[in-house]
Amino acid sequence: MTTETHVKDIKPGLKNLNVIFIVLETGRVTKTKDGHEVRTCKVADKTGSISISVWDEVGGLIQTGDIIRLTKGYASVFKGCLTLYTGRGGELLKIGEFCMVYSEVPNFSEPNPEYSNMDQMKNKTVRGNDTTNGNGVNSQGSGSSTTPPQGGRAGSGVGSRANNPGGTTVNGKETRRSTKR
């Protein structure tokens, strides 16, 4: 379980991921309704780059150039883009800075129509059975979500986003928060 996954091998639905990466960009902060901060950061290792969604305090501490080890992360598709999250019991730990080679391309978080399709399919299955979700997170957040169909699965936000573009971030974030609890 200590083996690290390379960015290029991250596929939607994979869980329990350990990844070591260097932070290239930290995105703007968005706030969820209930006050959580969420940031999307671009990170990379030598095989490529990917976006990671970081929540709350930790997000504020991350700086570009940090070398971070993600444990128990999972990947899913958000707005058609492959995105990395910290799963339950997982964490982000800074283990160094600067001294890591990376490749910015390919960017595995580039919008991918295939994923959109997959997402929609997944959305359906997810809705059917929350507990078997590949992310290893239980959704209990449906109550707090403004768009109930999303069902709290981080990766499943895409389907609903199409209907409700304005609220997607909130949704995605909300869902994750709730999973952590």
Added chain:
Amino acid sequence: MEPSPAKGKPQGRLLVSTTLDAKDELEERLERCVGIVTSLTNGLSEREANDAITANVCKGPQQHEEVCLGLFALLLTEPPQAQRCYRDLTLVNRDGMNVILIKINQILMEKFLKLQDVCRTQLVWLVRELVKSGVIGADGVLMTLMKQIAGGDITSKNLWLAENVLDILLDQREWVLKSGMLIAMSVYTYLRLIVDHGTPALLVLRQKEVDLCIGLLREKFMECFIIGRDLVRLLQIVARIPEMELLWKDLLHNPQALSPQFTGLLQLLTARTSRKFLACRLTPDMETKLLFMTSRVRFGQQKRYQDWFQRQYLSTAESQSLRCDLIRYICGVVHPSNEVLSSDILPRWAIIGWLLTTCTSNVAASNAKLALFYDWLFFSPEKDSIMNIEPAILVMHHSMKPHPAITATLLDFMCRIIPHFFPPLEGQVRQGVFNSLTFIMEKRVLAHLAPLFDNPKLDRELRSMLRERFAEFCSSPSPPTEGRDEGANEMKMEESVSLEMDNHVLLDKEDGCYDNTEAAFSDDEEEVNNKGNKKREFRFHPIKEAVIEEPADITPYVDQLDDTMKEKVLQLQKGSDTEAHCEVMQEIVDLVLEEDFDSEQMSTLASCLAELFKGHFRGDVLPDDITEESLEESVCKPVCLVFRNLCQMQEDNSGFSVLLEMLAELYQKQPKIGYHLLYYLRASKAAMGKMSLYESFAQATALGDLHTCLMMDMKACQEDDIRLLCYLTPSIYTEFPDETLRSGELLNMIVAVIDSTQLQELMCHVMIGNLVMFRKDSVLNILIQSLEWETFEQYSAWQLFLAHSIPLETIIPILQHLKYKEHPEALSCLLLQLRREKPSGEMVKMVLSRPCHPEDQFTTSILRHWAAKHDDVLGEHIKALLIKNNNMPRKRQSLRSSSSKLAQLTLEQILEHMDNLRLNLSNTKNSFFTQTPILQALQHVQASCDEAHKMRFSDLFSLAEEYEEPSSKPPKSRRKAPASSPRSRKGTVTPVSNEEESASSSASEEEDSKPKAPKRKRKGSSAVASDSD
């Protein structure tokens, strides 16, 4: 991995950390050790606690280390307990604080940025205590601490550190003065920091820093000398501070006031700066990051790394000054392997380009350019490395397309620095830059320079300046813009226009001081003719402003003279008879000496005379047959009349200074007059005993100083007439010992041109007593300088040295500088001399200090010889050295040896040399190794050295196996010897827990064996390695 939840992670007490930071192993280990110490002493009285700790320490090395580290960590985190902890540490530790020193070094190199404020304060306090107690190795730690003071950073934390380290250096001055490396490092560090502390709020601090630097520079100049040319660079930046200005005066005009071995600025400028100093002004973090960029990051991928680096270190106004440090570091320290050079890794020039383009202040930019070209100015292919000058040429080359402005500003700087760096050394700087360019082509860094120097992207003015100064580099076998007709035509046009302009400039500027036969400016447009000028350009050009025409033509001047004078001068021009000339000349001198002579005419008169007499300055001065008559005849030229008048005059006569003024003016127009004067004073009977007049003359010249003037005249003489040089040598050395005896430069001038007959003559002069070329106090320094010379030059220097009877002891320390294969001349001369000597302690030490190299038989040869002739003396000396070095803990030695570039004596080295000697003697009847002192010493060493050494030198040690000392005592006498002696330790260790044991022992082994640098690398690469698969 099994990470614990981020929440509730307890904050360590040593390092600042956030929920994002991973646990720190070192911090955890130290906290475990604190736990051990607390549990040992909990609830006990002070005395009981003491006993408990001591008892625990005796259990074994692991317990010793735990207790030491526990006390250390307590000391860092609990200020109220610090005093007690330090006292306990000093009582309890049995390794001379080694464990602590290593840990401090580790914290400084790896964790300093993250250290909590309290711990930082405590750490500095601890270092101060270690220094106060005179702990061996404290100098190394203090230097590492100094390295943490960041350049270009005036945040309060950094200032606090600068001030506190400064206080230690000032308070413990006596102790500081004992370590040469510490002196040099402190001076280098604080000279650099002074630059950052110029704001009014910091003036008090700056004054203290200035006091420290001035004090050390004045008292221990030769220790600071080892820094090399970058010492001058730093001194130049702070030269405006009044104390520094005074120091500069001495540097320039009175070098011997700083040290008798110091011959002047040139000596310092030609000494390459050791990497240690260039590296010491970067914090470990900066170093790690720069090294990472130059070894792992691919070209094209550097943007983000540069941004990150800039964000951290280069974003403030104060940080401008850091660029010079970074550039010097990249040029002088970062020397990538060929493998890296041929790969797609980010090249050094690209980083330099980035540092230059992001420079926002003009001062910083010009300092940065100087830093980039600093090794060019006095570049010598034998001494300096191509790697030091390569970045500058490549950044110019590669910027031409994308950023022609950068290339232009650098080329412009390169041209202008030649005359402006330091006018009296213009010739040397020009030579240095030429050497650099030649070497760059030789090494094929760039095959041709013409595309760079003569590029249409550069503006016309710059190109003409380049052509003027670097004519021979501007021509390429094929036109640079070949194949692009339009461009080529345009260029030609521009060229012809600019050339006309050139001629005007050149007329005023051209300096043809020692050879007037060709006028350089007329041929510039033809590449072919440029070749003819090559020789000229490479030569030594000390003085500008000579005006040259072909036939003696004084028309421009003669009308400016008043009528009587004009008449005399015209008489001179007409007549051809020497005697008549002399008479007229005497009349001219008389006119000059008359009270109503208008001194404004002096310069014009001098121009006329120089022009009229230029024939006298061609050809040889010294007659072929040296007899009294021929000599007397040779000093009867009209010019000599001025000399004769000078000799006949009293120094307090007002006319004396008028004549000096006249000579000084003549000297401006005709530099050869300098050595002609020397010749006159030596050869003419009228001038007997008046050699010191030359000093008055030197002071009256524009050079204003005897040393410079003498060196220039001798150089001119060397170029024109070698026989004359030899003829003058004895009197020059006799009359001006202070200028000559310490001048490697002068000796080099002589040995560079003499043949073996002349060498032999000089040696006879020495033995007869006519000539003294070396003195005890300076000979060593000169011989060290000679190591850079050509083979024959070196042999000649040694022959001349040997002709004196200076005891060999005086120059023995040169052995430290002699490298196998690099210095065969000196090594062979020394070997032959050493064999005639009875070995002294110092000799044996120096001989044994030579690094062991399988093919280098120097040490073995001389030891074998001594073992046969002086076995008892040699035996005693070796014994003393073995025992002395054995008592010096090896670990600390390795800490320190990393800070000195001279060969150092280590126990291992002695043993290795001994082993070689043993092998060499094995088939002979020599009984050297049966002597009691040797056997005693070997036993002594064997008893305390580690297993690896025992194995390695088992054959050597076996010689002493049967020997029994009359009254044998335990091998190492220390408190609790039985428990802590290395032998018994082995058996008694009972590991507390396997995991701990293996972890700590492997950690400590690594720490012990590796000096700082590799450790840092290890850190860098471990972060990298983890992503490599």
